[in-house]
Amino acid sequence: MRIPRSPLASRAASAGRSIAAVLPWLGLALLTGCNESTMSTFEGHSDLTKSILDIYGTITWIDTALFILVQGVLIVAVIKFRATGKETELPEQVHGNLPMEIGWTIAPVLILMMIAIPTVSLIFDSQAQAKDGALIVNATGKQWWFQFGFPQYNFETANELHIPLGRQVDIRLQSDNVIHAFWAPQIAAKRDMIPGRVNHITFTADKIGEYLGQCAEYCQDSHALMKFRIEVESSEDFEKWAKAQATPQADTVDDSEGYKAFQGATCVACHAIDGTNAQGHIGPSLTHVGSRKRFAASVLEMNEANLKLWLKDPSAVKPGCKMPNLKLTDEQINTIVPFLQSLK
Amino acid sequence: MATPAHAEPADHPAESSAAYGEMSFGKWILSWIMTSDHKRIGILYGLSALCFFVMGGIEALIIRTQLAQPGQHIVDAATYNALFTMHGTTMIFLGVMPFSAAFFNYMVPLQIGARDVIFPRLNAFSYWLFLCGGIVLNLPFLITPFVDMRVIPDGGWFGYATLTEKAYTPGASIDFWICGLQILGIASMAAGFNFIVTIFNLRAPGMTMLRMPVFTWMTLVVQFLVVLAFPCITIALVLLLFDRLFGTHFYMPEGGGDPLLWQHLFWLFGHPEVYILILPAMGIVSEVLPTFSRKPLFGAPFVIFSGITIGLLGFGVWSHHMFTTGLGAAADASFSVSTMLIAIPTGVKIFNWLATIWGGQLRLTTAMLFSLGFVCMFTMGGLSGIMHASPPVDLQQQDSYFVVAHFHYVLFGGAVFGLLSGIYYWFPKMSGKFLSESWGRWIFGVLFVGFNTTFFPMHIVGAAGMPRRIYTYDAGLGWEIPNMIETVGAFIIAFGVLLFIIDLVRSIRRKELVASANPWDASSLEWLCDSPPKVHNFDITPMVYSERPVWDKNHGPGPGYSLPDSHEHIHIPPPSIWPLLLALSVAWFLASWLMAGQWFEFGVCSAITAAICGFTSCFRWFLEPGH
Amino acid sequence: MSSAATADASHGAGHAPAAEYTVTGVPAYKLAMWTFLGSDCFFFGSLIGTYMSSRGKSLNGPYPLDVFAPAVTSCSTFDLLLSSLFMVLAVHYAKIGDIRKFTLWTLATMAGGLIFLGFQAYEFTSFVEEGLTLKSNLFGCTFFVLTGFHGAHVALGVFLLGSLLWAVRTGKLADNGITTEVIGLYWHFVDIVWILIFTLVYLLEFTS
Numbered sequence A: 001m002r003i004p005r006s007p008l009a010s011r012a013a014s015a016g017r018s019i020a021a022v023l024p025w026l027g028l029a030l031l032t033g034c035n036e037s038t039m040s041t042f043e044g045h046s047d048l049t050k051s052i053l054d055i056y057g058t059i060t061w062i063d064t065a066l067f068i069l070v071q072g073v074l075i076v077a078v079i080k081f082r083a084t085g086k087e088t089e090l091p092e093q094v095h096g097n098l099p100m101e102i103g104w105t106i107a108p109v110l111i112l113m114m115i116a117i118p119t120v121s122l123i124f125d126s127q128a129q130a131k132d133g134a135l136i137v138n139a140t141g142k143q144w145w146f147q148f149g150f151p152q153y154n155f156e157t158a159n160e161l162h163i164p165l166g167r168q169v170d171i172r173l174q175s176d177n178v179i180h181a182f183w184a185p186q187i188a189a190k191r192d193m194i195p196g197r198v199n200h201i202t203f204t205a206d207k208i209g210e211y212l213g214q215c216a217e218y219c220q221d222s223h224a225l226m227k228f229r230i231e232v233e234s235s236e237d238f239e240k241w242a243k244a245q246a247t248p249q250a251d252t253v254d255d256s257e258g259y260k261a262f263q264g265a266t267c268v269a270c271h272a273i274d275g276t277n278a279q280g281h282i283g284p285s286l287t288h289v290g291s292r293k294r295f296a297a298s299v300l301e302m303n304e305a306n307l308k309l310w311l312k313d314p315s316a317v318k319p320g321c322k323m324p325n326l327k328l329t330d331e332q333i334n335t336i337v338p339f340l341q342s343l344k
Numbered sequence B: 001m002a003t004p005a006h007a008e009p010a011d012h013p014a015e016s017s018a019a020y021g022e023m024s025f026g027k028w029i030l031s032w033i034m035t036s037d038h039k040r041i042g043i044l045y046g047l048s049a050l051c052f053f054v055m056g057g058i059e060a061l062i063i064r065t066q067l068a069q070p071g072q073h074i075v076d077a078a079t080y081n082a083l084f085t086m087h088g089t090t091m092i093f094l095g096v097m098p099f100s101a102a103f104f105n106y107m108v109p110l111q112i113g114a115r116d117v118i119f120p121r122l123n124a125f126s127y128w129l130f131l132c133g134g135i136v137l138n139l140p141f142l143i144t145p146f147v148d149m150r151v152i153p154d155g156g157w158f159g160y161a162t163l164t165e166k167a168y169t170p171g172a173s174i175d176f177w178i179c180g181l182q183i184l185g186i187a188s189m190a191a192g193f194n195f196i197v198t199i200f201n202l203r204a205p206g207m208t209m210l211r212m213p214v215f216t217w218m219t220l221v222v223q224f225l226v227v228l229a230f231p232c233i234t235i236a237l238v239l240l241l242f243d244r245l246f247g248t249h250f251y252m253p254e255g256g257g258d259p260l261l262w263q264h265l266f267w268l269f270g271h272p273e274v275y276i277l278i279l280p281a282m283g284i285v286s287e288v289l290p291t292f293s294r295k296p297l298f299g300a301p302f303v304i305f306s307g308i309t310i311g312l313l314g315f316g317v318w319s320h321h322m323f324t325t326g327l328g329a330a331a332d333a334s335f336s337v338s339t340m341l342i343a344i345p346t347g348v349k350i351f352n353w354l355a356t357i358w359g360g361q362l363r364l365t366t367a368m369l370f371s372l373g374f375v376c377m378f379t380m381g382g383l384s385g386i387m388h389a390s391p392p393v394d395l396q397q398q399d400s401y402f403v404v405a406h407f408h409y410v411l412f413g414g415a416v417f418g419l420l421s422g423i424y425y426w427f428p429k430m431s432g433k434f435l436s437e438s439w440g441r442w443i444f445g446v447l448f449v450g451f452n453t454t455f456f457p458m459h460i461v462g463a464a465g466m467p468r469r470i471y472t473y474d475a476g477l478g479w480e481i482p483n484m485i486e487t488v489g490a491f492i493i494a495f496g497v498l499l500f501i502i503d504l505v506r507s508i509r510r511k512e513l514v515a516s517a518n519p520w521d522a523s524s525l526e527w528l529c530d531s532p533p534k535v536h537n538f539d540i541t542p543m544v545y546s547e548r549p550v551w552d553k554n555h556g557p558g559p560g561y562s563l564p565d566s567h568e569h570i571h572i573p574p575p576s577i578w579p580l581l582l583a584l585s586v587a588w589f590l591a592s593w594l595m596a597g598q599w600f601e602f603g604v605c606s607a608i609t610a611a612i613c614g615f616t617s618c619f620r621w622f623l624e625p626g627h
Numbered sequence C: 001m002s003s004a005a006t007a008d009a010s011h012g013a014g015h016a017p018a019a020e021y022t023v024t025g026v027p028a029y030k031l032a033m034w035t036f037l038g039s040d041c042f043f044f045g046s047l048i049g050t051y052m053s054s055r056g057k058s059l060n061g062p063y064p065l066d067v068f069a070p071a072v073t074s075c076s077t078f079d080l081l082l083s084s085l086f087m088v089l090a091v092h093y094a095k096i097g098d099i100r101k102f103t104l105w106t107l108a109t110m111a112g113g114l115i116f117l118g119f120q121a122y123e124f125t126s127f128v129e130e131g132l133t134l135k136s137n138l139f140g141c142t143f144f145v146l147t148g149f150h151g152a153h154v155a156l157g158v159f160l161l162g163s164l165l166w167a168v169r170t171g172k173l174a175d176n177g178i179t180t181e182v183i184g185l186y187w188h189f190v191d192i193v194w195i196l197i198f199t200l201v202y203l204l205e206f207t208s
């Protein structure tokens, strides 16, 4: 669903849309290559990011015009009025000109109105309360990963957020440690996750695909490695995924070889696997960790080699990592890794 | 102007430039340490700022080297974080601010026809305290090999709570940062009071407020910003210190506190601070453009008034740094509009500068080139500021490299270019010698190209979604090429700075004084003094009749200024050691808190001793004869 | 015009040039004090803002109404107001050069300040006894930091007055009138800040 726009904003829209393809950003499009998943702020795939792009375009046009104007006058003046050294008289000593002063005080006011009006209307539109029926996601920033809770579906996951196409999403941003920021440029833009507060981002995605996100507020050592991904999928796929995530692991897990090793290595102190007695809440829930495409805040691809690397020494992957190096033996690692992968 | 042969105060060899040659080295050093001459203090500020600027620059070069390619590990994450924190803090508080202070000190008394600032020893105190602050801030680099905790400040230059709380940054790094900034704050405020009173009270007869040079005007506005904005960060830092030392919870939600309180207090200071950085440069540009266009500044009262307006508005826009924190739609909207309003007075300045050069006879000296470069690059930075001022757009730009591009355009392309312009403009006045013009053009060219190579691509990576303050990044997001270009650019800048430093040293070491009193045919009173000026600046305090006294004297129509035939009694404050000792005591007192963080009793004893030394210095200062 | 200038620095104490030249007609020290007070407004503004924005957000007691003793604080407020009156008198006698009466009223002002500090010490200890400390809750930290910094200002004022008295009595300060006036400005300012604190921190708790 699109956010309703003020008439002015929609007039700017057509101009805005085309600019993304043309102006200084042309180079950008060439550099980034178009259809891969990127962090580019110039591709909007939700109502929110699209309407931001409209204003972005308007301001870019205005700024470019003003820059050319100022630079043009400057360059012409430098060329035209350069001293030759042969002057015999001083230039005319002009001290000022009141009408001109008034002119260049008022002109910027008018120009700024062209920016301020759509800006203010979008501020109010985009911060309106989410509608009933919106998908609620509790996103919590941790050092250094993202926890995603789905209260309507009763499960929790990490670093990989699935959302349905066309349904409004209300992401509730929180933190219980330092400030982080949730930034998914192409569909959710950005807001901070601040301890002691709840912030909202509401948007409706309009294109199926995989989108990148990253923490944008400096949060110490592994701030650079605090990423996440958003998968926009059809409603059916989403429901299927949510249902699977909400299902606890079968009881059989409890007495598997892998689980015993997992328990023996004290992983349970920090990690939860629903359906077992692992109920730690310091690290990400591992309930369906095997189903994630990437792990450790999207830094590593989910495969055997990477899991081994991770368990060997987490801080070698992520500096300062809050998961300790548990000095596991190769044997332990070799039992735990397939177990983790089996948690689909 | 006829210059009297030698009117040096005979009983003050320590302060007399003529006597340097005959002095022993020790005495010479002592004469600098004890000086209360605004010109020497100005030079001290300038040289210190240059050293710190190079340090900040070297930190930037390491940052850029690390980011040249994806996935590099030249420094580790913790070091990287310390580097950008120290780079930002250094450049702002120890580079640009004291460099502006160098010109306030040297030029303001000369421009208003005074013999010194009103409280010369307070002025020396400000300098020494600033130096102590700079040293405390950088001390961690020296001690880090010897301790097993983190000591180099690493919370980012705006040190957001709760990250900077003891729970998340347990070492002493933030304590050093707090202590250093607190010392620097006191130094700046002391200088602020001094300059406000100086400008109001020490103007030469006939120099009404509207006849004051624009640089002096901008100094006045800046000093008001300093004395009003710094208390906010003082409080912010005190509360943080209390949280860290005594376990209060001003910023900790666990105790009901609010991390956003820090952001409000910090940016209530932080935004005026950016105008503290830019207004002096705007003042310099307003002196240089008219001089080298051989025209008066177009609409001078408007330029002055817009400077005042920028200062006033600067206090009402701080939350534009907090558009992503969720203050609510109403707050976002009002701060957005108030921020945009600043474009109006700034635009007035830009257009008046353009009108100044229009129709003039432009002499493209290096000083002029840097000022023109300022107009060009600052406009660019200001316009990207307008993008940030729209909260929805800022949701995509905040904490990305787009912001980094914005503030380097205004800080480097703006403030630093303006200051370089000032150096080229006033160097002959300060030293009696010229910097090489032929080198100067090259230096300008190299810096201009290097600057744009470094910072323009940051708009592109920023828009491509690269967050700031990341020590590494992955390939495949379109960030590699711009980052490589930026790094190359940074080294081009470094080359330019190196050329500049070489030329500076070369020129200072030249023996003969070649600059006349008024080599550029400029208009304000400093060009009436010798180059370099005598210890007491003016033999006779001039009587001022217009806003361009020296120009009018030379070119008419009015008399400009006159030198009344009076035998005034010239009083030069003698040297004093107490400013230095008081500064050391104050710095020591504040630094005692650092120790209190680790060994409480020891820190308290140390603080008490420092306080006693401080009070003693105060009394000796007060009782010292001759001031 | 040539060599008209002579320069020397062999002046006695108390001949500060800062007090001599002035374009605005306002003596330099006074102007400096005014700018300092402007700056101090932002200092206390930040502190009071912090207090007000944290007001009522304590997660646990003691709360303001549990500890405040309005009668005691009213007395200390009255005492501080009275000291401002004494300060006015001290300035008056300093200006007309009556050193004896100047001494008397300066001592009275200092006494007012010291009594206020005594009240504050009493108040702080009684609060601590009732369980309100710097750490106990948000009210504790904001309250102690705000009133503590105000107390420090009063203490500095007492110290300045003491130094002034000493300098005048030992003949080390010549232009006593203006210096006293400048310190008086400071004293009144600190007083006004207290009125504000008294109203916002104490009285506001007792309304409605």
Ligand code: HEA
Residues within 6 Å of the ligand: A066, A070, A107, A108, A109, A111, A112, B158, B274, B275, B277, B278, B320, B321, B323, B339, B340, B342, B343, B344, B346, B347, B348, B350, B378, B379, B380, B381, B382, B383, B385, B386, B387, B388, B389, B390, B394, B397, B398, B399, B403, B406, B407, B410, B411, B414, B415
């Ligand atoms: C010298 C320092 C300086 C200066 C002068 C400015 C000037 C401005 N800044 Fe900038 N700013 C910084 C230094 C500075 N800034 C720094 C250091 C940060 C980052 C802090 C951090 O996060 O680390 C920052 C960040 C920053 C942000 C927060 C971004 C974010 O983190 O999300 C914003 C948001 O509004 C902003 C806006 C502006 C605006 C509107 C101006 C205006 O004053 C600009 C006005 C000028 C012009 C507009 C150009 C000339 C005018 C015309 C040609 C007239 C016509 C123009 C129009 C009609 C538009 N700045």
Ligand code: HEA
Residues within 6 Å of the ligand: B053, B054, B056, B057, B058, B060, B061, B063, B064, B084, B085, B087, B088, B089, B091, B092, B095, B096, B156, B157, B158, B404, B408, B411, B412, B415, B416, B454, B468, B469, B470, B471, B490, B493, B494, B495, B497, B498
């Ligand atoms: C006035 C302020 C100022 C100035 C001038 C600069 C100058 C430069 N800045 Fe800086 N910068 C900031 C203020 C400034 N910066 C701030 C406030 C931040 C934010 C910090 C934060 O996030 O907390 C920042 C952040 C910042 C970042 C982002 C880091 C990050 O977010 O991860 C980067 C990255 O490229 C950068 C680069 C540079 C470069 C390449 C220069 C160059 O222009 C530097 C040029 C100077 C030199 C290169 C020195 C020359 C030295 C020599 C030639 C040595 C030779 C001498 C001898 C051998 C004696 N800066």
Ligand code: CUA
Residues within 6 Å of the ligand: A141, A142, A144, A179, A180, A181, A215, A216, A217, A218, A219, A220, A222, A223, A224, A226
């Ligand atoms: Cu989390 Cu940066």
Ligand SMILES: [Cu+2]
Residues within 6 Å of the ligand: B270, B271, B274, B317, B318, B320, B321
């Ligand atoms: Cu700002």
